[in-house]
Amino acid sequence: MSAARIAVVTSGAGFEHDVDLPLVVAALRAEGLAAEAVAWDADSVAWDGFDLAVIRSTWDYTTRLDEFLAWVDTASRCTRLLNPAPMVRWSSDKRYLLELAERGVPVVPTRVLEPGDPCGEADFAQPAGVVVKPTVSAGARDTARYEPGQAAAAVRHARMLLDQGLAVLVQPYLRRVAEGERALVFVRGAFSHALRKGPVLTEPGVIDNFRVPHPDLVPHRPTEAELRTASAALAAVPSPDTPLFARVDLVLGENGGPVVMELELIEPHLFLDTNPRGLGLLVEAVAAEAGLKAV
Ligand SMILES: Nc1ncnc2c1ncn2[C@@H]1O[C@H](COP(=O)(O)OP(=O)(O)O)[C@@H](O)[C@H]1O
Ligand SMILES: [Mg+2]
Structure with missing residues (x-):
């Protein structure tokens, strides 16, 4: 054979x-x-x-x-x-975060603006600042954070995307990303390894499509809560199949519990050179x- x-x-x-x-x-x-x-x-x-x-x-x-x-x-x-194709399609648009939230998975608090929706400074009022990003993106493309005093710039950013017919995610800036975003890699549903990386949106008010996507990587030993949250996210994927590979990115929310930033089922860096x-x-x-x- x-x-x-x-x-x-x-x-x-x-x-x-x-x-x-x-x-x-x-x-x-x-x-x-x-x-x-x-x-x-x-x-x-x-x-x-x-x-x-x-x-x-x-x-x-x-x-x-x-x-x-x-x-x-x-x-x-x-x-x-x-x-599988349905999983790829589902994971290509970060509006899946809303579905995960509906299924009880802790996710970064997320609002979606659709093309045609009105948007004004009030939509971007967050005490710790706000993040604006397209629903379809990778490598922090067209993604930026804004301080509370920069709401007008956040509106301009969102409108620039909406005017191109793109839907936009609006999230509070989670400051505990400074303690490291956790990337947990799973193979056929079983936890394999994890890394922690530094914050990507270091400069407020700037869209920069050439940022380092995984700064200051270090191996990470996930906590029980992180493993539980990542597994809950995988269990909530609307598919009868177990993904061959998956990466679940988590940040610590304001109360210290992990929340899902991203569920990567298409083409994640798996950091296999480190593991x-x-x-x-x-x-x-x-x-x-x-x-x-x-x-
Ligand atoms: N709500 C947020 N709070 C803090 N940092 C964020 C937030 N959203 C995005 N970031 C930062 O921007 C990076 C890219 O955003 P992410 O949602 O992971 O999209 P992608 O990796 O697909 O471009 C993250 O790794 C993180 O450093
Ligand atoms: Mg990411």
């Missing part, structure tokens, strides 16, 4: 910057699997030639969402796509999904 063919799906930016990508491809090959990195938008890829396509770093999807979701549908008709055990778990899971026993 020939080795299972596995596409590890990336993008131009992923080929350049994804540190997880070569590690995953090499580790899969070491298991005897025919793994190769493929850009999701590469010309004339025969997706039906793969037994499995694992999304890894399709990092340009946020600016090409419709095109990307069309590819997700095509790919999942041609091969087995992981995470060989996590790499092993992922490769074992992918091998099992490809219908082969990992050795």
Whole structure:
């Protein structure tokens, strides 16, 4: 029997910057699997030639969402796509935070402004400042925080997005992000490893699309409360499937309890270079999904 063919799906930016990508491809090959990195938008890829396509770093999807979701549908008709298409679609828009909140998961307090909604300074009155971001984004793109005295600038930012037909999230700035945002990585629903990173929105009032997305990373040992909250978020995903991989980003809220900032089911950095055990778990899971026993 020939080795299972596995596409590890990336993008131009992923080929350049994804540190997880070569590690995953090499580790899969070491298991005897025919793994190769493929850009999701590469010309004339025969997706039906793969037994499995694992999304890894399709990092340009946020600016090409419709095109990307069309590819997700095509790919999942041609091969087995992981995470599954409905999960990818759901996770691509941070309005899922409202659904998680409805299901009792603690999340960053979040309001959504839709294109056409009126918005004025009163919408951005928060004692510790406010964060404005598009509902579809990554790497803090078009995301900024504003001090209480900067509500007029927050309105301008929100209107700039709304005028492009984009929905906007408005959140209080959670100052305890200074104590580190926690990124908990799960493989097939089981906790693998975690890191903590520093705050990204260091300068109030500034939109800067070239910020370092994961500053000052250190390994993190999650508390019981963090593990509970991250697991509750995963359990609340409206899907019968368990994600192959997931990253749950948490911050400490005002009362000290962890709240979900983001539930990444598409193309999260998994920081596998810092964690060989996590790499092993992922490769074992992918091998099992490809219908082969990992050795
Ligand atoms: N409400 C908030 N309070 C504090 N910091 C925030 C808040 N929202 C976003 N940030 C900061 O901005 C970064 C990017 O925001 P996030 O919601 O994670 O979007 P993405 O990573 O998809 O761009 C976070 O890692 C965090 O440092
Ligand atoms: Mg984030």
